[in-house]
Amino acid sequence: MMKMMFPKLTCAAVFCCLVACLEAVESQTVRNMPRHEVVNKAPSVTEQAARHVILMIGDGMGAEHVWAAWLCNRGKLNMEQLPIVGFVRTPSASATITDSAAAGTAIACGCKTRNGQVGISASGVPQMSLLKHMAARGRQTGLVVTKAITDATPAAFYAHNKNRYDARNIAVDLLAAGCRVVIGGGEGLISPAQQAQLRAAGTLLKLRGKEHCDPASRRGDFLSDSVAEALSVLEKYPHGFFLMVEGSQIDTAAHANDLEELVQETLDFDRAVGVVLRWMKAHPDTLLIITADHQTGGLSIHGGSTEKGEVKASFSTTQHSGVAVPLYATGAGAAHFGGIQENTDLLPKILRAIGE
Template sequence: MIGDGMGVTQISAGLYSNNNQLNLERFPVVGLHKSYSADNLITDSAAGATAFSAGVKTYNGAIGVDVDTLPVTTILEMAESAGMPTGLVATSSIVHATPASFYAHVKQRKEYEAIAADLLKTDIDLFIGGGAKYFERRETDTRNLTEELRSQGIEVSSFVDTDLKKLKVKRAKRVAYYTADSEPVPFNQGRDYLVDATELAMDFLNDRDSLNKGFFLMVEASQIDWGGHSNNSDYIISEMIEFDRAIGAALNFAQRDGETLIIVTADHETGGYAINNGSVMGQIEGAFTSDYHTADLIPVFAYGPGAEQFSGIFENTAIFDKMKLLYGFSKR
C-alpha cells in the first residue's frame, strides 16, 4: 500500500486531524527507506515505484526499466508467473506512474497510451482506477483496449454504468473498473471508493487463489502527493485519512486471514510539509518548503508474516528484495 507523497508530517497531520488516532498505529513494525533515484537525490514516483516493483534504482521518469532503458521484471509479473492472482487499485488513473511501474515497461512516464497497451500484456486479475480515455479514445492508434480486454475475458465496468459499491464480481472472471475518464477527483470533491475498492480487491483475489499460493495487490492513495504539490493542507489531510481507512480495511482482512503481509510506505515526501506553531488538535497550520518532492527518509509499516524484515533503515529497492524473499521467488 503506497501513499504517494506521504512523509512523516503527512501522517502526523492526518493523525492530529482524526481524533489523534490512525490505523497506522496498529502496525508492530516500523522502518525507514532511502528514496533517492539513480540520477537524482530527489526521486519521482516513476523511479520510486520501480524501485519497489523491480528492485532497481533507475532514472526519474522510468517505468519498469533500468538506467539503460531495459525492461526489468516486476514483483507483479513474478507473482503471475508463480500462478498467483494479482491486482492494482489507485486513486489516480491506472496508467499513472506508480501503478504503471508494476506492469509497464516504457522509457518515460507520460507515455500513457503505451502504458495502457502494456497492461493487456499481463494476466492481471483486477484493476481499479481512472484513465478510461487512454484505453478507449487513443490518439496514437485506433485500438479500443476496452474491447480487447473484454475479448480476453475481462469484465469491464465503469463509474458511468455501475456503482463500485454495487459491483458484483464473479470468481471465474477477471475484473476491470474505470473510476474516471481521466484522473479521479479528490476525496473532498466526492471521490470515496478507495476503502470499498481495497476490500473488494482483497476478497476477490483471495477467492481466486484456488491453488492457495497467495496473491499480490498494490493499493495506491495517489492524491496525498497532489495535495503536497498544491501546498494544500486540507487536501493532504483528507486524502491521508481516506488512505488510513483503507489501511484499516486491509489490516482487518490480514488479522482474519493470518497469512497476509501488509506493507505501507510512500515513494517520496511531497511539499516539504511542516506543522507550524499555532496548530491545535483538529486544526493544522501547515507550511511548505517546495511544491515538489523532497529527499526525506520515508516510513515503512509492516504487519503479518515476515513483518520483522521491514524494521531498520534500508534502500527503497530492499522492499522488492524482501517481498521476493518472503514469496519464495527464485533469483532473477
C-alpha cells in the first residue's frame, strides 16, 4: 500500500515530513537552575487513622518531569524522600487520553467521567467529592493552586458541571463548598460580591491574577508561601482538615513544550512538598499523597548530569499522553497507596486511611 502511494508524494511533501520528524525529536537543554535544599528524611508511614489529609497534584506531571527536575536539582528532590511509591492509571470514561476535568473528577470523586466534565458521572449524576466527604466529617477544607481556582482540577473537588469552562457556575459552586482556605488565580472569575461573600463566611481568600497566577519563573515563592499559610490556618482545627495543593502550571509549560519553564514549575512544586514534609514532623497524624492527573508533552530524557544540574530532553506532543503517572505517599495510612492503581481508587483508600 505504501509503495503504491509513495510515488505520488512530491519532493516538497517529503521535505515537510522530514522537517516535522526533526522537530519532533529536537532536544532542549536546561542547566544552572537555582538549587533547593530537600528534607533529609520524610515522616514515617504509620497505621494510625489520618486526622489531616494533604493531596498534592502536579498537573501534567509524569515521571519524566520529576526526573528532569531531579537532574536539575543536582540529584535530590523532596518528592523522592517519600517511602511509598506507586503508579496511577489515567484513562477517562470517554478516552484513553484524559483531560484534567475527567482526571480531577476520578481523583476527587472516585468516578470515571467524560473528558470536559467536573464532579459528575459519565451520565451526568453529581458525585460526592473527597473535599465534601471531609467537610461532612467535620474537617476544614482548603485549596491552593496556581491557575484559576475555577479551573478543572480544583473544580472537580467542589463543582458539578458538564462543562469545565463554565467558570461562572463553577464559581457559584465554590461559594457553596464552605472552604476555609482558597488561594490561587481567578480574580476576574470570582465577582467582587462573591469574593465578599466568601470572606464574610470566614474563608481565607487570596486571588492572584485576573485568570491564572504568573508562571513559576515570575511567581516567586507564591506556592510555598501559600501552602505554609494554609497549613498555619488549618492546623488550628482539632478535627483536622483536607488540603488540596496543585502545581497547576507544570501542564501549561509541557503543552508549550517549554522544558525550562517545565523544570521551574516542577521544582516550585517540589519546594511546596518540602514545606509540607517539614510541617508533618510535628503532625504525624497526617496522610500526604503526591500524584498527577495525567502526563503532558510526552517528555523523553536524552541526557543530563546531576553534577552540572543539567537535563537534555525532548517532547513528542503538545497534548496529554496516555501513560500512568507516579504517586508518592507517606504518613498515616500511606501503606495502601503503593503499586499500580486506578485514579478512582484514591478516594476509597483515603476514606479508609481516615478510619472509615
